[in-house]
Amino acid sequence: MPAPIQTSSYTIRYATQSDVPTVLALLRELAEHERQLSSCRTTEEMLIKTLAFPSFPDQEQPSLPVDASSATAAQATEFTKGYARALLVSPTPKYSQTVPVIGLAVYHPAYSTWTGPGIYIEDMIITASHRRQGHGRALMSALAREVEEVAYGGMGRLSWKTLRHEWNQGTRDFFVKTIGALETKDYVEGKVDGEDLVGLAERG
Structure with a gap:
């Protein structure tokens, strides 16, 4: 699979079972941002049982090359059973291997039936202290490459929805102005396919 990638600025990888506490913390941060924290009933146990995690020959994710063109390096051999997968982004470490997600x-x-198999983004968040640094764009590019993996005959679509409330203006601007999503009455609805999907995948 194409997701693992490391550049001089960021590292993107699949979430493993040991990342579940971090995944839950970010999901709760997103729920709080969307003013729905009381409705977020997610637990670590539920995530462990329902997310698909990568399996590597040595049971650990291998080192990643500092080269955006080597996106297919450090591949997982397969995934555990689950309903969804998760990608994590971190700043690339400069002085130590301890970096935050x-x-x-x-x-x-x-x-x-019109565009074939694709991917739907259920949740996406960049923690507040690291926004406007290109990490969201890099994550969207990685997701577009995931679509290319499952696409059939050059077809495929990346889709998502974002709340259109005024307090969510920063997120709306990101998806509309940076990614090219469309706004409807209640949501910012994003659908990227065809040449736009290829272009997004190549942004890095």
Whole structure:
């Protein structure tokens, strides 16, 4: 799979079972941002049982190359059973290997009879202290490459929805102005396919 990637600025990788506490913390931060924290009943146990995690030959994610063109390096051999996968983004370490996870995308398969198999983004967040640094754009690019993996005959679509409330203006601006999503009455609805999907995948 194409997701593991490291550049001089960021590292993107699949979430493993040991990342579940971090995944839960970011999901709760997102729920709080969306003013729905009381409705977020997610637990670590539920995430462990329902997310799909990568399996590597040595049971650990291998070192990643500092090269955006080597996106297929350090591949997982397979995934555990689960309903969704998660990508994590961190700043690339400069002086130590201890770096925070500052972003998350949870996604699952989608299907359209017009565009074929694709991916739906269920949740995506960049923690507040690290926004406007290109990490969200990099995460979207990685998700577009995930679509290319499951696409059929050049078809495929990346889709998502974002709340259109005034307090969510920063997120709306990101998806509309940076990614090109469309706004409807209640949501910012994003659908990227065809040449736009290829372009997004190549942004890095």
